[in-house]
Amino acid sequence: MIKLKQIIGGAVAALCMVGALVGAAQANEGGAPWDKFPTERVTDVSALQNGAKLFVNYCLNCHSAAYMRYNRLRDIGLSEAQIKANLLFATEKVGDTMKVALDAKSAKEWFGAAPPDLSVIARSRAGAQGSGADYLYTYLRSYYRDESKATGWNNTAFPSVAMPHVLWELQGPQKAVYEEVPDPHEHGKTEQHFKGFEPLAPGKLSTAEYNSAVADLVAYLQWMGEPAQNQRVRLGVWVLIFLAVLTTLTWRLNAAYWKDVK
Numbered sequence: 001m002i003k004l005k006q007i008i009g010g011a012v013a014a015l016c017m018v019g020a021l022v023g024a025a026q027a028n029e030g031g032a033p034w035d036k037f038p039t040e041r042v043t044d045v046s047a048l049q050n051g052a053k054l055f056v057n058y059c060l061n062c063h064s065a066a067y068m069r070y071n072r073l074r075d076i077g078l079s080e081a082q083i084k085a086n087l088l089f090a091t092e093k094v095g096d097t098m099k100v101a102l103d104a105k106s107a108k109e110w111f112g113a114a115p116p117d118l119s120v121i122a123r124s125r126a127g128a129q130g131s132g133a134d135y136l137y138t139y140l141r142s143y144y145r146d147e148s149k150a151t152g153w154n155n156t157a158f159p160s161v162a163m164p165h166v167l168w169e170l171q172g173p174q175k176a177v178y179e180e181v182p183d184p185h186e187h188g189k190t191e192q193h194f195k196g197f198e199p200l201a202p203g204k205l206s207t208a209e210y211n212s213a214v215a216d217l218v219a220y221l222q223w224m225g226e227p228a229q230n231q232r233v234r235l236g237v238w239v240l241i242f243l244a245v246l247t248t249l250t251w252r253l254n255a256a257y258w259k260d261v262k
Contacts, residue, residue, distance in 0.1 A: 032156040032194060034129040037137040041219035043230055048076040051220025054213060056087045056098075058166050059118060062107070065098035067119035068224050075227055112162055122218065123225040133222045140167065140214045144176040144197060156194060171210045172203025 041047040052073055055065075070083050071094045078087075080094050088094070104114040125132035139157040143165035146154035151164040156176060165171075174197040183189040205213060223229065 051216040
């Protein structure tokens with residue numbers, strides 16, 4: 001009887017966990033439609049290197065990547081000397097993981113919740129609208145000024161987001177523009193539809209340059225979630241070619257072996 005209760009309790013806990021994950025995925029999709037991430041950036045070494053630089057300078061202050069070591073950046077063409085000179089702070093070593101000094105307790109007190117680890121963020125944010133990279137590419141370009149929020153920022157891809165816009169100096173502040181359209185369900189009523197963004201002040205980068213920088217950052221986050229992904233894809237192509245050649249040879253050998261057998 002006790003074992004049965006334990007099994008039932010475990011099943012209920014598992015269902016609750018699944019429900020929480022589904023709810024989180026639905027929350028991510030509660031905002032604006034996702035834009036398409038330029039997937040070719042994941043195989044562009046220069047884009048990955050720039051993305052790593054942006055990640056260390058703008059994300060690694062609060063968010064950790066505890067499952068990634070600095071020396072793994074050699075896989076995207078960086079030497080240990082370059083890693084030490086450009087991506088490490090005073091106390092880190094090349095073999096260390098990408099952790100932050102901010103502890104979870106202090107983060108929860110200051111921000112209301114501890115900033116999530118970003119090691120596999122691009123893989124965990126996939127949903128019905130597209131890949132996790134699509135979501136992140138949209139999210140990082142969808143911040144706008146909103147004085148009603150504690151941080152002064154809001155996001156159309158993640159409404160009422162708690163995270164402030166850490167890249168605002170690069171993009172420049174912008175506001176969301178809405179328009180009144182007739183409600184298709186109730187005659188005589190209107191509803192607000194998002195029309196686009198309007199810049200309030202120029203940033204350090206132009207719109208095209210900022211979009212490119214965000215694409216590089218997201219490419220790095222995508223790569224970090226599975227550093228061996230590009231190698232796996234290349235190896236998979238050669239495996240398929242080998243299997244195709246082997247199948248052809250086997251088929252011809254079988255035909256030659258049975259040609260005189262009736």
